[in-house]
Amino acid sequence: MKHQTYRNLPPLAGFCTFDQAARPGLMIEPCVSRLKRYHYAFKRLHEILNAHITAEPIYELKTAFSLHAYLCAEHVISLRTRVGEMREPPLGLDAVPSADLQIFFDEILAAPDTAHLLVGLYEKALPALDAALACHLEETNHLADAPSVRLLRFARLELADILAFGKQAVPQLVDAQARTAMADWLTLLDDCLAAAGQLDGAALAVAKTLTRCHSAKPYVYDPQPQRDERFTDQWNQGVNAEVFLHDPEMPARAKTLMLYYRRIREIDVPEMMASIIAQTPGKPAGYYRDVSRQLWDEARHALMGEVGFVVNGVDWTIARITWNWSYRLNTECKPLERHAVLYFIEQGLMGKTGKRYEMEVGIESGDPLAALFQDYDWADEVLHARVGRDWYVSAIGDPAKAIAYGDECWSRVLGNWRKVLDQGLTRHENWWPALYRNACQSWGVAPDPKVLAYHQTYEGCRPDLKHVSTSA
Numbered sequence: 001m002k003h004q005t006y007r008n009l010p011p012l013a014g015f016c017t018f019d020q021a022a023r024p025g026l027m028i029e030p031c032v033s034r035l036k037r038y039h040y041a042f043k044r045l046h047e048i049l050n051a052h053i054t055a056e057p058i059y060e061l062k063t064a065f066s067l068h069a070y071l072c073a074e075h076v077i078s079l080r081t082r083v084g085e086m087r088e089p090p091l092g093l094d095a096v097p098s099a100d101l102q103i104f105f106d107e108i109l110a111a112p113d114t115a116h117l118l119v120g121l122y123e124k125a126l127p128a129l130d131a132a133l134a135c136h137l138e139e140t141n142h143l144a145d146a147p148s149v150r151l152l153r154f155a156r157l158e159l160a161d162i163l164a165f166g167k168q169a170v171p172q173l174v175d176a177q178a179r180t181a182m183a184d185w186l187t188l189l190d191d192c193l194a195a196a197g198q199l200d201g202a203a204l205a206v207a208k209t210l211t212r213c214h215s216a217k218p219y220v221y222d223p224q225p226q227r228d229e230r231f232t233d234q235w236n237q238g239v240n241a242e243v244f245l246h247d248p249e250m251p252a253r254a255k256t257l258m259l260y261y262r263r264i265r266e267i268d269v270p271e272m273m274a275s276i277i278a279q280t281p282g283k284p285a286g287y288y289r290d291v292s293r294q295l296w297d298e299a300r301h302a303l304m305g306e307v308g309f310v311v312n313g314v315d316w317t318i319a320r321i322t323w324n325w326s327y328r329l330n331t332e333c334k335p336l337e338r339h340a341v342l343y344f345i346e347q348g349l350m351g352k353t354g355k356r357y358e359m360e361v362g363i364e365s366g367d368p369l370a371a372l373f374q375d376y377d378w379a380d381e382v383l384h385a386r387v388g389r390d391w392y393v394s395a396i397g398d399p400a401k402a403i404a405y406g407d408e409c410w411s412r413v414l415g416n417w418r419k420v421l422d423q424g425l426t427r428h429e430n431w432w433p434a435l436y437r438n439a440c441q442s443w444g445v446a447p448d449p450k451v452l453a454y455h456q457t458y459e460g461c462r463p464d465l466k467h468v469s470t471s472a
C-alpha cells in the first residue's frame with residue numbers, strides 16, 4: 001500500500017508495515033482457535049521431550065531434550081496468557097482441540113526407539129508447528145493482533161534453533177534403512193495432520209482412517225536412566241570429590257577438576273527431575289515451566305563441567321560419572337519423595353561450605369572459567385530453592401515438615417546403600433590419579449605427589465554418607 005508517512009518517520013510505532021496493519025486478517029474466534037492448537041502442540045512437545053530425557057542414552061540428546069522441553073514449557077505459558085486476554089474465560093486450554101492431533105502426538109510419545117522419536121519430533125511435529133506460526137504471522141492483522149504477533153515471533157526464533165539442532169542431529173543417527181522401516185508410520189503421522197486440517201486446523205480437513213500404531217497400547221514412562229558408551233562403571237563411588245574439595249592441604253587448581261567433575265556428574269539431576277515431571281500429572285502450567293527450567297539448569301551445569309574439562313584438555317571419560325542417585329531415586333521413590341530429596345539436598349548447598357565456597361575455590365585457582373561457572377551455578381541454586389518453595393514446600397504445606405520429609409526419604413535411600421554397594425556392581429576403581437595426570441600433562445606441570453596420592457572414598461568417610469553424589 002502506498003502511504004505517505006509524516007516527515008518520513010516510521011509509521012505504526014515501527015511495529016509493522018501499513019500492509020500488515022491494513023489487511024482484515026483473522027477475527028478473534030479463528031485466532032483463538034489457532035492459538036489453542038499451538039498451545040496444545042507445545043504442551044504435548046514438552047511432555048514428549050521430557051518423557052525421553054531419562055532413558056535416552058546419548059548425552060547430547062539428553063541435554064538437548066532438556067533444553068527443548070523447557071523452551072516448549074515457556075511457550076505454553078505465553079500462549080495461555082495470550083488466550084486469557086482474548087475474551088476467553090473459561091479458557092478451555094485443558095481440552096484436546098483435535099482428536100487427530102492427539103493421535104499424532106500420542107504416536108510420537110510412544111516412539112519405539114530414538115530414530116522414530118527424532119524423526120517424529122524434528123521432521124514432523126516441530127516443522128508443522130513452525131509452519132503454522134509462520135502462516136499465522138502471514139494472515140493475522142499485525143496491529144490488531146500485535147500481542148500474538150510478538151509472542152509468535154519469539155516462539156519462531158526458538159523453534160528455528162530447535163529445528164537447526166534436529167537438522168544436524170537426525171542424519172547422524174537415522175540412516176536410510178531406518179527411514180524405510182518407519183515409512184508407514186510417517187505416513188500415519190502425515191495422515192493425522194491431514195485429518196486435523198493441519199496443525200492449526202486452518203486447512204481443509206481430509207477424511208482419513210487413522211489406525212494407531214505405537215500408541216495402540218497406552219504409553220508407559222521408562223524411569224530407568226540410560227547412558228551412552230562414554231559413561232562406564234556407573235555405580236563407582238571410589239572418589240570422594242567433596243572431601244577433596246574441603247581439604248585445605250589440596251591445591252585450588254586441582255580442586256577445579258573436582259568442581260568440573262561435580263558439575264558433569266549433575267547429568268543425573270535431569271534424569272531424576274524428568275521422572276518427577278513425567279509422573280506428576282495435573283499440576284498448573286507454571287509447575288511444569290518452573291520445574292523444567294530447573295531441569296534445564298541442571299543439564300546446563302553438567303555441560304559446564306564438560307566445557308571445563310575440554311578447555312583444560314582433560315578426557316572427562318576417565319572420571320566415573322555415577323548414576324546411583326537418579327537410578328535409585330527413580331526406581332525406589334515416589335515422585336513427591338524424589339522432589340523432597342532434591343529440595344533437602346539443595347537446602348544443604350546454601351550454607352557456607354556450599355555454593356559460595358565452590359566459587360571461592362574457582363577464584364583462588366586462577367581458572368577464571370571455574371570461578372564464572374560456579375558463580376552462575378550458585379545463582380541458579382538460589383532460584384532452585386525458590387522453585388522448591390513454590391512447588392514442593394507448598395505441596396507439603398509446612399517448611400519444617402518439608403525438610404524433615406526430604407531428610408527421611410534420603411536417609412531411607414542411604415540406609416540400604418551398603419546393600420547396593422555389596423551387589424558387586426562395581427569395584428570402586430580409584431580413577432582420580434589417571435584424571436589428575438591427564439590434566440597435569442595438558443597443563444605442562446609435574447603432578448603434585450600429595451594430590452596424586454589422595455584417595456578418600458565415600459565408604460571411608462562414613463557416617464558422612466550424605467555426601468553421596470549430591471551435586472544438584
Ligand SMILES: [Fe+2]
Nearest residue numbers: 298301471472
Ligand atoms: Fe545444579
Ligand SMILES: [Fe+2]
Nearest residue numbers: 346381384472
Ligand atoms: Fe540445583
